[in-house]
Amino acid sequence: MKILICGKGGCGKSTVAALLAAAMHRRGKRVLLVDADESNIGLYRMLGLELPEPLLDSLGGKKGFQERTKASGMPLGGAPQLFPEGLCLDGLLDGVIASREGIRVMSVGKIHHYGEGCACPMGKLFRMLFSSLRLDPQDRVIVDTAAGVEHFGRSLDGQCDQVLCVVDPSYESIMMAKRVIAFAGEARLPAAAVLNRVTPEVDRELSAALGGIPVVGRLPDSRSIFMNNLQGRPLDLEMPEMEALCDALETARGGCAAN
Numbered sequence: 001m002k003i004l005i006c007g008k009g010g011c012g013k014s015t016v017a018a019l020l021a022a023a024m025h026r027r028g029k030r031v032l033l034v035d036a037d038e039s040n041i042g043l044y045r046m047l048g049l050e051l052p053e054p055l056l057d058s059l060g061g062k063k064g065f066q067e068r069t070k071a072s073g074m075p076l077g078g079a080p081q082l083f084p085e086g087l088c089l090d091g092l093l094d095g096v097i098a099s100r101e102g103i104r105v106m107s108v109g110k111i112h113h114y115g116e117g118c119a120c121p122m123g124k125l126f127r128m129l130f131s132s133l134r135l136d137p138q139d140r141v142i143v144d145t146a147a148g149v150e151h152f153g154r155s156l157d158g159q160c161d162q163v164l165c166v167v168d169p170s171y172e173s174i175m176m177a178k179r180v181i182a183f184a185g186e187a188r189l190p191a192a193a194v195l196n197r198v199t200p201e202v203d204r205e206l207s208a209a210l211g212g213i214p215v216v217g218r219l220p221d222s223r224s225i226f227m228n229n230l231q232g233r234p235l236d237l238e239m240p241e242m243e244a245l246c247d248a249l250e251t252a253r254g255g256c257a258a259n
């Protein structure tokens with residue numbers, strides 16, 4: 001199962017991705033957490049890890065990657081050729097993987113320098129990797145995406161099984177969720193919202209504002225998470241509220257399998 005975590009900047013995507021990865025791992029799933037945000041480096045700190053070598057860097061950076069894909073004659077959006085078809089999680093290079101207590105984490109690529117160019121090669125590499133992966137029933141790939149909806153514009157989401165939009169208590173986040181659900185509908189992808197930093201009053205307001213958008217998870221306004229994020233400390237990865245989100249995802253997956 002491939003799950004994309006998206007939403008506006010600052011809504012808590014990385015926090016939800018890290019907590020969801022830990023909750024799935026506690027259920028005995030084999031988890032790969034993919035950092036597909038070329039700007040943010042906070043995901044690793046949340047897990048108490050150092051940033052591993054990004055996959056793009058392991059291929060020689062943007063220049064090396066472009067030479068490889070040009071040599072293969074593969075146009076943007078073409079069939080994957082850098083990875084074998086049917087690539088399994090164990091087939092990923094150890095050098096680009098960091099791990100904590102069985103949760104494996106990898107980065108697609110990062111912007112390292114001023115003026116180095118756009119993130120297009122990273123999006124292209126992500127699509128190649130994502131479309132090549134073949135998962136066992138117990139595998140869960142959780143993707144922490146860049147803020148906004150650019151990944152929908154580039155069709156990077158087409159290989160996923162579930163889109164989750166994280167919604168915090170802000171008008172911008174509500175509007176972003178509606179855009180995400182609309183784009184997911186165009187791509188024929190199941191999508192739902194996860195409410196973040198909610199109190200009972202905020203929960204009622206957000207749920208009403210989202211209208212008919214399904215809500216599959218609710219995370220409380222946690223001072224512990226706030227302080228750990230503020231001070232750069234690893235998160236406590238056990239949050240009881242994540243169990244309801246896992247239940248909803250597993251139920252949805254079972255329904256899809258039955259169909």
